[in-house]
Amino acid sequence: MIDLSATSLLAKLQSGEVSSEEVTAAFLDRINAVESRVGAFLKVNSESAMQAAQAVDKKRRSGAPLGKLAGIPIAVKDILCTEGEATTCGSRMLEHYVPPYNATVVEHLLASDAIVIGRTNMDEFAMGSSTENSAYKPTSNPWDLERIPGGSSGGAAACLAAAMAPLSIGTDTGGSIRQPAALCGVVGLKPTYGRVSRFGLVAFASSLDQVGPMATTVEDTALLLETIAGHDRRDSTSAKIDVPQYTASVNSPLENLTIGVVPSHYQDGLDTEIESAVKEAIRVYESLGARIKEIEMPHAQYGIATYYFIAPFEASGNLARYDGAHYGYRTDQQTMLDELSEEANQTDGAGESPLVRMYRKSRSEGFGSEVQRRVMLGTYALSEGYYDAYYLKALKVRRLIRADYDSAFDQVDCILGPVTASPAFRRGEKTNDPLAMYLEDLYTVNANLAGVAGISLPCGLTSENLPIGLHLQAAPFQEEKLLKVANMYQSATDWHTRRPEIQ
């Protein structure tokens, strides 16, 4: 049962062949069996999930109307506020934070009668590409437990690959859905900026963050996107654009499909096995009748540099709210005051005010090193004298990157390429080299800067049996097209059916 897609499980639930209680129990059993080796979850809702499943079964028996995901277990990344449940964002800063409200996406899931089976591990404040920046624990890649699952939605991807949940919610600021989906061999979609409400999503970089669906098939991805998308009056950046019935169209191939390929994607640095797998995917599309067109994205090479200006700028502002005063971690007050009076004795008075010291100590003790690095980077680049040189420059390059996309989408329906330059790396391999870690987002980050939609789907395995992801991108609000095109590939191939044997 745990190998079935959400769509198949829904059919079985609707026909009465299985109950939600049975489905939920099967996934909880699987979690009991493998979670100690994978570490995808920060919290498993064993009891409340079973209660919710029983309630949905009862509702179904009574003939009451049911939501789109009635009785299907789903994992939620620990970055979406859930009323009454600790929402840690992978940080010590929010270890005991219990939100007084639900994120809009969480409300959509509850209204759809989905069963929230647990909260998944992530890089602290979604800053990272390996889930090693979680303040709580690392997550292993189910295909090779010595390797990272990608990040920041590493737990969200790993729980799908390990069949601990059929659906999962991730977030993507620079590649945080698509890169872990690629490295774990599952499907992950970053919607167009504005497609899904960000209300109740703990903010990292507000002009880049998007919540998105993760699943094992494109069809399930369509189903989950349909459930969570739409305008929300509480998020003024959510678009007032109707949500199509993605599930109604996802199985119809796109007529007259033109796919764009970017020659510079295949330059140095790209793993040769990934290159072969992606080129094989191009041949699959050709065999399905697609026209392949070479396009240029001349500013794509500036994506990482632009991103590492813009994201830290926005992060340094967003994370200013963690001040140890209103919520979150606060340093021990007595120790801090003692420290200050000792300093005052040594320096004849004039020291830092207790309030400023409280801020500084609370933040340095509550944030991990990557978060501090990005806050520092953003503060530095915004500090006096650098604003024009850095911030405005980056925003101008962002416009040029968007213009590359606009002209590409005048010519092609989708852009196809690799998601990552290499397969999952070993734990610890890049922890001391922040820049190398940043370059993990090379192929994904431009979609965030430009605000277009992107999806990662499995397209092969390396000789070491590690998953390879295929990246498809489409113009803003063209998720319907993107899902159709992605599903054409899955209908012709079986990479998405491969599952790891967890050692």
Added chain:
Amino acid sequence: MSLSKEDVQRVSLLARLKLSDDELTTMTEQLGQIVSYIDKLSELDTEGVKPMAHALDLTNALVDDEPHESLPREKALQNAPRSDDECFRVPAVLGE
């Protein structure tokens, strides 16, 4: 663009972070590497390009002014590290 340890120390105060001497050294080195990489943007001519702060061309996204319930005070205070029944409590700002 090079960064000195003093620059990093100054920024750490602006960022309301407190770094130990060792952390300052590492941070200076790492920020220096990152800044010299991202300085790659300076090679691009962006004369006349309009800055893009946001992916959606939205201006003045206003909602109707409808009165609604606010977060009750006890809920707003429930996560405070220290509070009394009405306020967030912090260390004295101007001395005892």
